Amino acid sequence: MELEKSMQHVCVVGLNWGDEGKGKIVDVLATDVDAVVRYQGGANAGHTVYIGDVRHVLHHLPMGVLHQGILAVLGNGMVLEPLKLLEEVNSIPEEAVQRIRISDRAHVVLPYHCAVEKLHEERAERPIGTTLRGIGPAYQAKYGRIGIRMGDIMEPGFIEDVLPKRLAEHSEMLGVAGEGIDEAVRICTQLRDRLSQQVTDTRRLLQRLDSEGKKLLFEGAQGCMLDIDFGTYPFVTSSSPSFLGVGPGTGFSPRKIEHVVGVTKAYCTRVGEGPFPSEIHGEEADALRKAGGEFGTTTGRPRRVGWLDIPALCFAAELNDLDSFALTKADVLDGWETIPVVTGYRLDGELLDKFPDSLTDVQGLEPVIEQWPGWGKVDAQSMQPFIERLHQATGIPVSILSTGKRRDEVCIFEPFKAEGELA
Ligand code: GDP
Numbered sequence: 352m353e354l355e356k357s358m359q360h361v362c363v364v365g366l367n368w369g370d371e372g373k374g375k376i377v378d379v380l381a382t383d384v385d386a387v388v389r390y391q392g393g394a395n396a397g398h399t400v401y402i403g404d405v406r407h408v409l410h411h412l413p414m415g416v417l418h419q420g421i422l423a424v425l426g427n428g429m430v431l432e433p434l435k436l437l438e439e440v441n442s443i444p445e446e447a448v449q450r451i452r453i454s455d456r457a458h459v460v461l462p463y464h465c466a467v468e469k470l471h472e473e474r475a476e477r478p479i480g481t482t483l484r485g486i487g488p489a490y491q492a493k494y495g496r497i498g499i500r501m502g503d504i505m506e507p508g509f510i511e512d513v514l515p516k517r518l519a520e521h522s523e524m525l526g527v528a529g530e531g532i533d534e535a536v537r538i539c540t541q542l543r544d545r546l547s548q549q550v551t552d553t554r555r556l557l558q559r560l561d562s563e564g565k566k567l568l569f570e571g572a573q574g575c576m577l578d579i580d581f582g583t584y585p586f587v588t589s590s591s592p593s594f595l596g597v598g599p600g601t602g603f604s605p606r607k608i609e610h611v612v613g614v615t616k617a618y619c620t621r622v623g624e625g626p627f628p629s630e631i632h633g634e635e636a637d638a639l640r641k642a643g644g645e646f647g648t649t650t651g652r653p654r655r656v657g658w659l660d661i662p663a664l665c666f667a668a669e670l671n672d673l674d675s676f677a678l679t680k681a682d683v684l685d686g687w688e689t690i691p692v693v694t695g696y697r698l699d700g701e702l703l704d705k706f707p708d709s710l711t712d713v714q715g716l717e718p719v720i721e722q723w724p725g726w727g728k729v730d731a732q733s734m735q736p737f738i739e740r741l742h743q744a745t746g747i748p749v750s751i752l753s754t755g756k757r758r759d760e761v762c763i764f765e766p767f768k769a770e771g772e773l774a
Contacts, residue, residue, distance in 0.1 A: 365574030372679035374398025385565035387415025390600030391590035396572030427456035428600025455502030462531025480623030554602030586625025629657035675750035689722035
């Protein structure tokens, strides 16, 4: 499989509320690139990909790390959880570990961040339903300018001489005085001992790769409806999973990225609290959840499920300056004569065809459902009527159709073209 010659850099983003199957799409596209780059989030992401029938779950590392010869870059926009990262690193071959590059500006998630998050969620009038991995408080520390960065802990003596004092101050400021300081020293030491060779100025690295004509694949975690600025705030993640996050999350100019692929399932899911206009409930929801295996990779929580939401997709297409869709999990709906799709909403008796800007409005929406043509068994031909309808409704073509969970279950259309085996 080859990217078009003119297409040096591509970005893959999730268009819904996460769990769209981005890991698999990145994995498919990564066969022809030189580096895969993550630009935000941390271990709150959980990509699952099947190579043959072997299941691989990665939380920090981009999927490309499983391909020979590709650099796996963790950008400055990420927040890294030492133990989880070490666990992942130790689960892959040493040859692959040597291809990891970690930004010296990426922030470190420390035990007191988890304690702060737990406290906030417990006390909140409106809990967000976060993964409790300390991601939000680590970003708070970053923007509060009290964060600890990978470059800091690689400095000789920093962990021993500076870190305990800093953490004592920070944890007190945040209401969890003294929480996890010894633990932080221990895990940061482990991280330094294992990964010091991988920590570098990744912005400079990406510039160099670009100027050498190397191909970069950027990978968003979560989904753009959870974007800290443009998602359904406050029920969002703490970073920008949309394409817009690439610049601040890597230091690489988004103007150089020629193609943005947005991943969407043929239906929708959401984890955690917050508005989800196309949500369904009861037995219908249970059946869809079971058919799609919709239980969180990171938390095991049952995902909320609903129908494909066209106004939300149009909003996502605009936000991400989208070029094409990667459509996943259509096989879950195999054999359905028609597919329910939300094409608009009713709000106080008025018909809307756009995703509302105000959260208050999003919460009051009643979906308008159309039945679109179904398919027997998913393949490029039987999906054609649905794919055309999607193109018509959104103005965006489908470039990749995933037909099952395995790496080789995929159909590729323009502008990506299939060449030979996808193994
Ligand atoms: P991500 O975070 O967006 O990568 O999504 P997850 O990995 O959390 O969830 C996607 C799940 O769907 C994984 O278990 C994938 O193996 C699976 N998956 C991806 N594409 C397809 C597909 O086309 N069909 C089916 N049945 N499963 C898929």
